[in-house]
Amino acid sequence: MREAKGFTLLEVLAALVILAFGLLALAGLHITSIRGNSFSHHLSLATVAAQDGLEFLKNLPLNDNRLLPNQYDDKRALPPGMSLMSFARTYNVTEADNMKTIQYTVRWNDGRDHSVTFTTQRGL
Numbered sequence: 376m377r378e379a380k381g382f383t384l385l386e387v388l389a390a391l392v393i394l395a396f397g398l399l400a401l402a403g404l405h406i407t408s409i410r411g412n413s414f415s416h417h418l419s420l421a422t423v424a425a426q427d428g429l430e431f432l433k434n435l436p437l438n439d440n441r442l443l444p445n446q447y448d449d450k451r452a453l454p455p456g457m458s459l460m461s462f463a464r465t466y467n468v469t470e471a472d473n474m475k476t477i478q479y480t481v482r483w484n485d486g487r488d489h490s491v492t493f494t495t496q497r498g499l
Contacts, residue, residue, distance in 0.1 A: 413485065414485065414489075417483055417485055417489070418489070418491065420457050420462070421462060421481040421483055421489070421490075421491045422481075422491055423454055423457070424453060424454060424457060424462055424464060424481045425464075425479050425480070425481045425491050425492070425493045426493065427454045428449050428451070428464055428466065428479045428481075429466075429477065429479045429493050429495055431451070432466060432477050432479065432495075433477070433495060433497065437475065437497065437499060442468055442475060442477070443468065444468050444469055444470045444475075445467075445468060446465065446466075446467045447465065447466050447467070447468070448463075448464070448465050449464035449465065449466060449479075461483060461484075462481050462482065462483050463481070463482040463483070464479070464480070464481050464482075465479075465480050465482075466478060466479040466480065467480075470499075473498060473499045474496045474497065474498055474499065475496065475497045475498075475499065476494065476495075476496050477494065477495050477496070477497070478492060478493075478494045479492065479493050479494070480492040
């Protein structure tokens with residue numbers, strides 16, 4: 376009998392098992408990548424919302440009621456294109472040493488709690 380050339384069934388099954396483990400590892404990396412992209416997107420939207428809110432407050436006159444020392448919820452409409460995500464926007468105004476400090480925070484939950492905070496100061 377001549378020598379048979381080719382792969383045995385056992386060798387093919389072993390190769391398929393190794394391939395399956397490799398593909399499962401890649402699937403896990405793909406899921407992690409999607410979660411990272413989603414978080415980055417939400418962080419970018421929250422940053423835009425925080426910048427928008429802080430710029431609005433920076434342009435108010437210093438004697439405006441919205442700049443009295445206190446904690447506030449920002450009830451203004453979100454910037455265009457941001458209505459799909461639920462963001463809680465708050466800001467805190469404190470006054471010391473002839474300076475008003477405005478701290479603007481945007482919070483969201485995508486399965487975990489996240490927040491981004493920007494701070495600015497205005498002279499009296």
